[in-house]
Structure formats: C-alpha cells, structure tokens
Amino acid sequence: MKTLSRENLNLWLDGLAAQQVLIAPHLEAQGVFYRPVQRAQEIAWEAGRPVLSAKEFLFPPSERLLKVEKRGPDIRLEASPSAAPQVIFGLRPCDARGIRVLDAAFVDTPPIDPQYASRRENTLLVGLACRSMGASCFCTAVGLAPDDPRDMDVMFSDRGATLAVQALTPRGEALIANLALVEEPGEVAPASRREVGGLPTAEAWKESYSDARWAKHGERCLSCRLCAYVCPTCRCYDVRDEALPSPPGEAHFERLRTWDSCTREGYRRTAGGHNPRAASGSRLRNRLLCKFVYYPHQYGPAACTGCGRCLDACPVNLDLLEIGGALQEAAQ
C-alpha cells in the first residue's frame, strides 16, 4: 500500500487550502462540522461523524438561481456565478455516498441542475476512513462500510504516524500525483464494522404503504425537518421569487432556492388549498418510501447511506430502523 507521513499530509493540506477552498471536519463549541479551513491544524482528526452532512457544499441551504432586472420593456437575466474549486477532505464514506446519490438526481438524470453540476465539477472528494462505527451508524445495513472508498476521488486511512492513500479516479490520481508517497508492504487494516440488519427490501417498503401503523409511527413526529436537513441525501427544495431594492423605474428581483422537506406540514398543499399529506403519518411514510422506493425507482440508488444522523437529530426519537423492523414483522 502507499502511505504518506502525517507531516507531509499536513503540508499538502495547507497547500490545498492556499489554492482553493478546503473543507474538512472542524471542531466548534457545539460539535464537529464540515467547514472551510485555512490550515491542517484546524481539522478535527479524532472526531466522530460531523453533525451535518457535506451536501451543503454542493447544494447550499439557500442560493440565488438568477437575478432579473426589468427596465421598461427590457428584461435582463443574470445567472449565478460558477462555482469556485473546492476539496472536501476527511469525508466519511456515508457522506461521499450521499453526494453520489444526489448526483443521480441532479446530474445523471436530465434535466441537469446547472448550479449543482457546476459545483460538482469543481469539487474533489477526499475521504478519511472511519476506524469504527458510531452507536447510531448503520452504513452496513445499506451495503456500505466505514472504510468504503468507492465514492471518493482519493481515500485516506489513518494508521497513526502515517496514512494509507489510494486514488480511485483519474482526478484523484492527478490530485495526489506530487505527494511523497512511500510504498509499504501489506494492506490497510479494515475498519471494525458492525453488521446492522433490519431494513426491509424496496418491495417490502412498497407493500407497507397500506399498513395502518404508519399513523401510529407518525403520531409523535413534530414535522420539524431536522431529519431532512441533516440527511446526506434529502434534496427537496423550495423556489421563490423575491423583490430586490431597485432603482426608481426599475424592478429587480431574484429567484431563490432553499432547502425544504416533505415532512413540513404544508409541503404538499396545492394551490386550491387541498393537502393530500395533512396527516403526519402520511408525511413520515412518504419520506421513508421516497428513500427506499421512489428515489431508487427514478434515479437508481436508494437514498439512505446509513449515517444515522436522523436517529440522533430527531427530538422525539423516530427511528427508521425501528419502523422498518416493525413493518417487516407485520409482513411476516
């Protein structure tokens, strides 16, 4: 395997941060978050999974899609600027998988989302394997592993004084081309993994639609959206036009896109006022079926990476593993 000394890694990261945006896990008072950092020493090496996923760097919480300026009969449209190059370092396999899942909808399936695509082209994914799984992690239940390198451009594994490195894509190879890698015998020790079962198959999820207990499961849901906002793959958004301060005689406005969630009470309300998903149980069912049935049907991958953030974030301990297990039991 190829390895890199920690000292050289830090030097390399400092260099990356000087040339472009370097995003890495960073410790703040309230927890670890993926954040732009200026120096390798700002990186939280020993931290667990960051509180939020890395999707905000490709799909920001809010962004301007375009600006419209109307002067008399003339209308001028200004598209948003293209993205600056960025490298996400210390990415967890679950979060890299989340980005691949989003790619399936935003880039791989027409129509291509220009904002996401522009950021995606300018982003390199550099992973750091988890050494073990956290208490709420269940990546193994969705076919991932804590050290799974498949979705990265480059993958690092921490071995203490050195790190093992492998490039997975041509862009990844180019990125590490000038690193002082040392060839060492042996293989990278696999991360300790915990097998987690309990997730039904897509067919089983689909069959559960008419299970009366969805109502029960959804009873304590607060429709707070935390699960969707911390999730690496949830990507529903709202688009609105808002007026901008304009010079006299002109009308300027911008088209904004912000994060939204199907768990919001009014998410599915139609223009006539009817709300087919007024009941919280139906919204919970929709969110889980979207992940395991609708999304794979439309785009390919299941929209869950087993990161476990929803389990930690939910204020009322709604647990999709528990729900999935209960539905499976009912089916049997």
Next chain:
Amino acid sequence: MYEPKVIGFLCTWCSYTGADSAGTSRLKTPWNLRAVRVPCSGRVAPELILRAFDQGADGVLVLGCHIGECHYDSGNHRAAKRIPLLLSILEFAGMQPERLRLDWVSASEGDRYARIVSEFVDALRPLGPNTWRISGAAPRADAAIGVPLAAAELSGGAPCP
C-alpha cells in the same frame, strides 16, 4: 456629511394629519423622515419595523394618536404594548435603543410633530449609520452554513460605537 434615514410610520387620523399641519404651517421639519402612512399605529407590526431596520433604516419613528383618542378605540394601546417589547429585544440583540421611538401626535399638533422629528433625528445623527443591516446583495456562491462572516459584511457602514 452623514444624515440618518428615518422611516416614519404615521397613522392616518392623527400623526399623518399632524405632519400635514406642520407642513401647512411652514414649520421646519427635518427631511430625513420618509413617511409611511398607516391606518393606525396599532397596525405597525414589530415585523414591519424589523424589516425597515433589515433594509437599512437608521431610525424608525412610530407616531400615533394620544391614548384615549385613537380613531379605532384601542389601536394605539397595541402599539403601546408591543413597541416597548420590540425595543427590549432589539437592545438585547445589540441595537441602540435610541433608534426606535414611539410617540403620540394629534392632528392639530404640527409643532409637536416638528419638534419630535427634529429631536429624533438630532439624537440619531451622532450615533452614525445603523450597523444592523447585513449588507451584501447575494450570498457567496460557495457560502456554507455558519462560515463566519467577514467583518465588512457584518457592518453596514461605520463601526458601532
């Protein structure tokens, strides 16, 4: 030289007419106040005032009828209850309390109107521009949640004293 931008919420029945009265009496009133006519001072929701500050107002003046004289009976009571609370939370969030004032002006009190507006603008001028507004037209294309804003983006102008 810096001149404060003041948004004045004037109620139709008393203070707006009072302002008119100041005008017809040729009383000198600072031009800094941009009047927004509302049916009643009770209509002035705290969110409207917050929006005025968000969009760059240096000061907000809310003028209604004297207590007991409201055209709608108790609308000015609502203003009297809400605006002190708004002042309290704005001050707690770091804005100078001198930038928001509630007062009463009747339709015939043109001189009182002129005096209150002059006092208000004079008190604002030494405070400098309001730094409440977070300037910058569009978020940065690569802005992530919680990236600390550069100091320049936080202040709308001169630093807060």
Next chain:
Amino acid sequence: MSISEAMQSAARDVLASGQVQRVIGYEVGPHGRVRPAIIDRPEEAERLVWSADCTHNLTVYLQRALNGENGRASHEAATPPTRVAIVVKPCDSRAINVLLAEHQFSREQVFAIGMACEGIRQGAPASVPEATLQARCLRCRERVPVVQDVLLGEPPSALPEALPDEALAHVRGMPPAERAAFWLSQFDRCIRCYACRQACPMCNCPTCLFEQEDALWVGMRIAPSEKRTFHLGRALHLAGRCVGCNECERVCPMGIPIGLLNRHLAETVESLYGHRAGMQPVLSPVTGMLSAEESAP
C-alpha cells in the same frame, strides 16, 4: 410503588374507565432514549415511564390529539377524542394554562397527570445517570404543576432557591457591539429547520408568519439577516406566553442558545406587567389594552 408504576396505574385507570380516550406520556425507546408515547388502550399503559430523562414538553401534542389529528396516515376524518390525559411537569403544566387562555381547547378536555419534578438531567432524553440537572431546572420556581387532576411524586417540603440566570446576565453584560456580534454569530449557524418552532407548544399558527409565501415579513433565504428576524420575531410572538421549558434550545441541532431571547423577554414582561406566563389561565397583558396603572410612553 414506584412513580412509573403509579403513572402506569393512573393511565390504565383513566383509559379503562373511559374518562379519556388517549394518554400522552413517556416511554423508553431503542438505545435507551426516553421519548413521547401516545397510547389508546389500557394494556399499553405498561409502556409508560417517569424518569429524570423525561425532557419533552408533551403539551405540544395536545391540540392535535384533541382535534383527531394524531394517528392518521390518510386524509379521511378520524373521530377526535373527547378527553385526553397528559403527563406534565411543572413547566409543561404552565403551557396548558397559556393554551387554555387562548381557547385552544377547554379544561374539560384535558386530564393532567401532574408530576412533582426533581429536575431533568442534561443530555436527556438519553443521559448518563450521573449527569447534572439542566440549567432551566436549576432556575425552576415551581417544582409542582400548576394544572393537575392527579399529582404523582412527592412535592418538595420547601421550594429550593432558584438559581439566577447566569447565561442571561452574561449576555446582558456585554457591550452593545459585542452583543450584536455574539447574536449574529449564533444566528449565522442557524439552518432555519424550524425545529425550535415545531417543538414549542405555543407556536401553533396554521401558517407561520415567517414562512408566508409572499415573503412580506422576511425572505426565505437561509442567511443571517433573515434568520435574525425569524428568531427575534418568534421571541416577540412568545412574549408573555413562553413558559421556559427550553425545548427550543434542546432540539436545535446547531446549539444556538435560543432560550436566552425568550427568557430576556419573559423578564421584561414580568417587570413591565407583573405577568408570568401560564401561572393562571389568563391571557398575557401584552396583547391587551393599557390598564389604568399603565401609562403610555
């Protein structure tokens, strides 16, 4: 009989006798986390527990439980229960009074299982047994619910001294510029998930002002200016109504000290109007007319 057993027994009785059709309480879920439990049948009462991890304010479920909103997965109408039992801590019980004053339901519709509370642990709903009490519990002046149909647990013989609000004093003590920067850095972290609003029993507007589609009051952008207006505006809407349960702060994924805004206004309301939310089922004077003693500016 332990308190949990007493609670289970009380719940079983009111369900079996038909006094209530639903009980809202606490249970222990997977990973040992305490969470809300909504039960309909006497046999389910054995799920209920009481512990120092019962942090949730269950009154957030009351309105929808009474409207038959709970327990639906489709839009066909359900028969709403006529009466619901709910487990309430002292802080939670004050919320019942606020909602009663605002006519969200009537007193007869609620059977309050009051808990004499010795405080909730930090880290709840799943904390280690040695964890200290939450700061809001150390400041509690009640310890016994103000609304109850049955009281479980031992009320304290003397009310302990409520600790002063150090965090609030600290922020108030900052010079204005520092305070402004402090709050902006807090709001900057906000992701506008609205978990604080959803967890709050008093935030029950069908459409939240700050999410209205015409963006008249505040834009939809997840940016500091809009987020600041949301938080300050929401605190204003809760002035005289917030009971200090601190759920808003607990559920925030970004650790924003939202409670400070509400506690500041609660103190302002108390000093201006002598009103403390939820001690009686009366409306906050904030929305009323000036009293004879109050003068206008």
